[in-house]
Amino acid sequence: MAKLQYQGYSESDRAIPVAEKFGSANLYRRQATSLLNPATGFIKAYDFTLNPYQGCQYGCGYCYAAAFSPHYKMRQDWGNWIIVKENAAELMEKELASWERKQSQSDSKRPPKIYMSTVTDPYQPIESKEKITRSLLEVMVAYQPILVIQTRSPMVVRDMEILKKFRHLRINMSVPTGSESVRKDFEPRSPSIKARLKAIATLRHGLPCDELHDVRCSVTATPLLPTYFKDQIPFINKMQVVDRVVIQPFHNLRAGALTAVTRQEAIAIVKKYDWWYQNEEENYKKFKRLLQEQLSAVEIKEGQSGFTYE
Numbered sequence: 142m143a144k145l146q147y148q149g150y151s152e153s154d155r156a157i158p159v160a161e162k163f164g165s166a167n168l169y170r171r172q173a174t175s176l177l178n179p180a181t182g183f184i185k186a187y188d189f190t191l192n193p194y195q196g197c198q199y200g201c202g203y204c205y206a207a208a209f210s211p212h213y214k215m216r217q218d219w220g221n222w223i224i225v226k227e228n229a230a231e232l233m234e235k236e237l238a239s240w241e242r243k244q245s246q247s248d249s250k251r252p253p254k255i256y257m258s259t260v261t262d263p264y265q266p267i268e269s270k271e272k273i274t275r276s277l278l279e280v281m282v283a284y285q286p287i288l289v290i291q292t293r294s295p296m297v298v299r300d301m302e303i304l305k306k307f308r309h310l311r312i313n314m315s316v317p318t319g320s321e322s323v324r325k326d327f328e329p330r331s332p333s334i335k336a337r338l339k340a341i342a343t344l345r346h347g348l349p350c351d352e353l354h355d356v357r358c359s360v361t362a363t364p365l366l367p368t369y370f371k372d373q374i375p376f377i378n379k380m381q382v383v384d385r386v387v388i389q390p391f392h393n394l395r396a397g398a399l400t401a402v403t404r405q406e407a408i409a410i411v412k413k414y415d416w417w418y419q420n421e422e423e424n425y426k427k428f429k430r431l432l433q434e435q436l437s438a439v440e441i442k443e444g445q446s447g448f449t450y451e
């Protein structure tokens with residue numbers, strides 16, 4: 142197979158103009174060799190992770206996924222390129238058929254547990270054109286996996302009719318702050334908080350939940366970014382609709398393995414929010430207490446434990 146070229150980033154072809162664009166993002170296409178990857182670390186409770194794209198147009202300031210860029214210059218330019226896995230649906234069919242074959246030889250046959258996605262957003266803007274995520278859902282529905290979809294995009298609602306056919310589904314909507322100005326600082330290209338909360342409410346009301354469908358909806362605030370005190374209660378009240386809220390402190394500010402992978406961009410923005418980060422532990426605890434007080438019917442989870450399907 143020919144070596145993949147990323148015009149504009151590779152040393153050898155820096156001067157070659159990028160062949161394809163989607164908005165301002167550089168767009169590349171490739172034939173993936175595999176799609177379902179064994180899940181490890183934070184989401185090791187799953188069998189596989191599933192990333193329909195490489196790269197993410199949202200380019201959130203704190204995104205750890207930038208570290209998995211194919212080229213160091215692409216890491217620096219995180220948010221401005223996307224790689225489309227053109228043969229994703231075809232691969233998915235093969236890999237799920239293979240799972241099923243292996244399961245048929247086992248005494249404890251079970252569906253695969255799939256987490257979509259870990260290093261991209263399956264509903265970033267390019268999905269409106271390429272529909273790779275949609276094509277994967279169309280394949281998956283025949284196999285009925287236990288599926289978790291992690292996104293911050295209201296575009297997920299577009300696929301409501303397919304999602305209704307899944308029997309084991311959790312939608313995690315990322316909403317790390319209840320203050321729109323904070324959202325604009327940390328993730329300026331992402332959809333508004335209002336649009337995300339409306340989308341998860343639409344899914345909660347529109348997806349079936351009965352003896353045949355175990356469908357769950359969460360809001361994930363991971364990392365929990367600052368929320369102005371005046372916005373906290375209105376934000377929390379909008380979460381009444383989900384069955385789980387997941388929070389986690391900002392990983393960069395804690396000593397640990399993830400420290401090295403937070404983007405520098407976020408570190409600069411954090412300084413602007415001294416009123417929160419000077420006393421982050423206390424502010425985090427207060428927010429958690431508010432969640433517990435206001436959302437008595439909603440499960441409040443922290444960190445890894447919040448990312449399970451169950």
Ligand code: SF4
Pocket residue numbers: 197198199200201203204205206259260261262293
């Ligand atoms: S949406 Fe997710 S994957 Fe995309 S940049 Fe933001 S944090 Fe990273």
